[in-house]
Amino acid sequence: MTVQELPGAASYRPTPPPAWKPRTDPAPLLPDPEPYRVLGTDAAAGFAPAVLRRLYAELVRGRRYNTQATALTKQGRLAVYPSSTGQEACEVAAALVLEDRDWLFPSYRDTLAAVARGLDPVQALTLLRGDWHTGYDPHEHRIAPLCTPLATQLPHAVGLAHAARLKGDDVVALAMVGDGGTSEGDFHEALNFAAVWQAPVVFLVQNNGFAISVPLAKQTAAPSLAHKAVGYGMPGRLVDGNDAAAVHQVLSEAVARARRGGGPTLVEAVTYRIDAHTNADDATRYRGDGEVEAWRQHDPIQLLERELKDRGLIDEDGIREAAEDAERMAARLRERMNADAELDPMDLFAHVFAEQTAQLREQAAQLRAELAAEAEGDVR
Amino acid sequence: MTTVAAKPATMAQALQRAMRDAMAEDPTVHVMGEDVGTLGGVFRVTDGLAKEFGEDRCTDTPLAEAGILGTAVGMAMYGLRPVVEMQFDAFAYPAFEQLISHVARMRNRTRGAMPLPIVVRVPYGGGIGGVEHHSDSSEAYYMATPGLHVVTPATVADAYGLLRAAIASDDPVVFLEPKRLYWSKSDWSPDAPAAVEPIGRAVVRRTGRSATLITYGPSVPVCLEAAEAAQAEGWDLEVVDLRSLVPFDDETVCASVRRTGRAVVVHESNGFAGPGAEIAARVTERCFHHLEAPVLRVAGFDIPYPPPMLERHHLPGVDRVLDAVARLQWEAEN
Numbered sequence A: 001m002t003v004q005e006l007p008g009a010a011s012y013r014p015t016p017p018p019a020w021k022p023r024t025d026p027a028p029l030l031p032d033p034e035p036y037r038v039l040g041t042d043a044a045a046g047f048a049p050a051v052l053r054r055l056y057a058e059l060v061r062g063r064r065y066n067t068q069a070t071a072l073t074k075q076g077r078l079a080v081y082p083s084s085t086g087q088e089a090c091e092v093a094a095a096l097v098l099e100d101r102d103w104l105f106p107s108y109r110d111t112l113a114a115v116a117r118g119l120d121p122v123q124a125l126t127l128l129r130g131d132w133h134t135g136y137d138p139h140e141h142r143i144a145p146l147c148t149p150l151a152t153q154l155p156h157a158v159g160l161a162h163a164a165r166l167k168g169d170d171v172v173a174l175a176m177v178g179d180g181g182t183s184e185g186d187f188h189e190a191l192n193f194a195a196v197w198q199a200p201v202v203f204l205v206q207n208n209g210f211a212i213s214v215p216l217a218k219q220t221a222a223p224s225l226a227h228k229a230v231g232y233g234m235p236g237r238l239v240d241g242n243d244a245a246a247v248h249q250v251l252s253e254a255v256a257r258a259r260r261g262g263g264p265t266l267v268e269a270v271t272y273r274i275d276a277h278t279n280a281d282d283a284t285r286y287r288g289d290g291e292v293e294a295w296r297q298h299d300p301i302q303l304l305e306r307e308l309k310d311r312g313l314i315d316e317d318g319i320r321e322a323a324e325d326a327e328r329m330a331a332r333l334r335e336r337m338n339a340d341a342e343l344d345p346m347d348l349f350a351h352v353f354a355e356q357t358a359q360l361r362e363q364a365a366q367l368r369a370e371l372a373a374e375a376e377g378d379v380r
Numbered sequence B: 001m002t003t004v005a006a007k008p009a010t011m012a013q014a015l016q017r018a019m020r021d022a023m024a025e026d027p028t029v030h031v032m033g034e035d036v037g038t039l040g041g042v043f044r045v046t047d048g049l050a051k052e053f054g055e056d057r058c059t060d061t062p063l064a065e066a067g068i069l070g071t072a073v074g075m076a077m078y079g080l081r082p083v084v085e086m087q088f089d090a091f092a093y094p095a096f097e098q099l100i101s102h103v104a105r106m107r108n109r110t111r112g113a114m115p116l117p118i119v120v121r122v123p124y125g126g127g128i129g130g131v132e133h134h135s136d137s138s139e140a141y142y143m144a145t146p147g148l149h150v151v152t153p154a155t156v157a158d159a160y161g162l163l164r165a166a167i168a169s170d171d172p173v174v175f176l177e178p179k180r181l182y183w184s185k186s187d188w189s190p191d192a193p194a195a196v197e198p199i200g201r202a203v204v205r206r207t208g209r210s211a212t213l214i215t216y217g218p219s220v221p222v223c224l225e226a227a228e229a230a231q232a233e234g235w236d237l238e239v240v241d242l243r244s245l246v247p248f249d250d251e252t253v254c255a256s257v258r259r260t261g262r263a264v265v266v267h268e269s270n271g272f273a274g275p276g277a278e279i280a281a282r283v284t285e286r287c288f289h290h291l292e293a294p295v296l297r298v299a300g301f302d303i304p305y306p307p308p309m310l311e312r313h314h315l316p317g318v319d320r321v322l323d324a325v326a327r328l329q330w331e332a333e334n
């Protein structure tokens, strides 16, 4: 027996009092049933060639960056590297849709987005190499520290965007999170705050199929992650995350909307993580080769390359140039990462508080003495 | 200028004036939390701020502690100075993730490039007959997290002075407000000029020669009362009010213990792995040769905070302090 069928249910359920009305019409907020695509469709014809070429060059560099950083873990130069191979379209588009004054809030997997935004590739790897937690001044490129605890950077993005709006600056914050991260409480709180405050924020979920080993089906029962937006009162957009043009367009629209005071958007990009979670993960335990192969056939670089070729926007020379440029970047990265990091152990105490406490001064003195003894070969 | 007759103020009023003065002086100071706007906070500590400064400066947020502190992080990143109210001690726990993983270490992880000047105000402690989750003393959790200042006033004047300093600090400050002292009166007046107290300095509230009571927050009045009572038994007790748990003022505390040779740490949070354990160890390490007796602790029992009808058995009162003082006559007993 359902609630409606209970005896007296009809009289028990009052009609809503006159003051009640839905606050927001959900219909315009609902995502498309299928991920939005540009490449290979009619929509591609109108797409600016310059943007497509730029995206292509960055995708090729991004892919090379991923393979190079992965190789550096094998050589012990990086403690760990969460590769975004297969997801480069999301990474690159996220960086390119922002103005200089905007802010990017990346997660640990989004090194590439930070680099595409202009961050020094070595500084971007400081966290993963292990010389310091954040290798850059976040204000310089307006990139928040790569965030390791899942989804916790999302409320930061909301707060920053809100603060900017209070100051009258037309700054937008774009925050990136994985599919697993959407289950965290901070994801919910961030979306809710953003919608209530109408903060100029864009949330980009990279749904790459897995949270380490756990597939999306065990993460959520929602029709899509983009659907989650509706409950907060913001639009949800579903996009093919391997279609660089589509991701660029959907994010650009969301950023423009936020900038003109239209409030936040939740964008779900459906993509796939080709590599394992990190070099420490054995992906064969939770997925088959067939699945990976199917996604390889939907590769973001190949999709875009085909489009550029079909429209005569690139020839073999152009493709070779992009590859050579990426190779030079990789060689330079290798070279710089092979140089040992210069570390000052006294830095341990330098940035805990604005002013060192007496306790920290004592501990710094202790370490200084230990270092001096060590330097004199005075090992006890 | 109209002169207002100086009238005594409560701690709640002193805290409110501290925020009002800070907001008037510095447009980047923002107050935010649950019910802090129209209602003025459930303890009325933010009373009138929304009216005076507008809802953008004193904001009723959605009901979500992690969200409140998490958005405050972003606001601080953009140059604001958020003063966040957590409604009650035990309701701050959902925000621990933001506090520990981000607030406490953003300066450090960015090598000083991104300090977070956030004040987290937490009404804490028992003695007001609150039901479960309304009386916790959480200071040990905060103290154990590097990167946070932890401050707690015991007097009305300090409530003003320390909160002003906390708001002015470039470091995050967990500002613990002893809620049973919210309505304690004093001769401090909200209309008179008021001093800002630097964070990190303990103060001797009462001088004495026989032993030192080391305490803070809601236990300060208890210790002062105990010191008065002890006089009848020939004990002349010194009372040190720490005011700041982090940074810790070893100097003032140890100078006192070296003078008296005996010490009792008094607080109402749990004793096991509590603040008193740290304080007793520090004092012992630094003053061992001056000590006539082991440093003793008088603390709450190691139990979840009890229901209101039993809390008087849990909270360390004057008698328990006096019992400890009696136990300091170490030589006589051994």
Ligand SMILES: Cc1ncc(C[n+]2csc(CCOP(=O)(O)OP(=O)(O)O)c2C)c(N)n1
Residues within 6 Å of the ligand: A109, A148, A149, A150, A177, A178, A179, A180, A181, A182, A208, A210, A211, A212, A273, A277
């Ligand atoms: C709060 C928190 N819990 C657990 C982890 C450990 N962890 C790191 S990555 C990860 C999976 C995240 O999956 P998803 O959000 O889908 O992002 P992806 O790795 O696929 O980019 C987990 C569980 C963490 N970093 N933070």
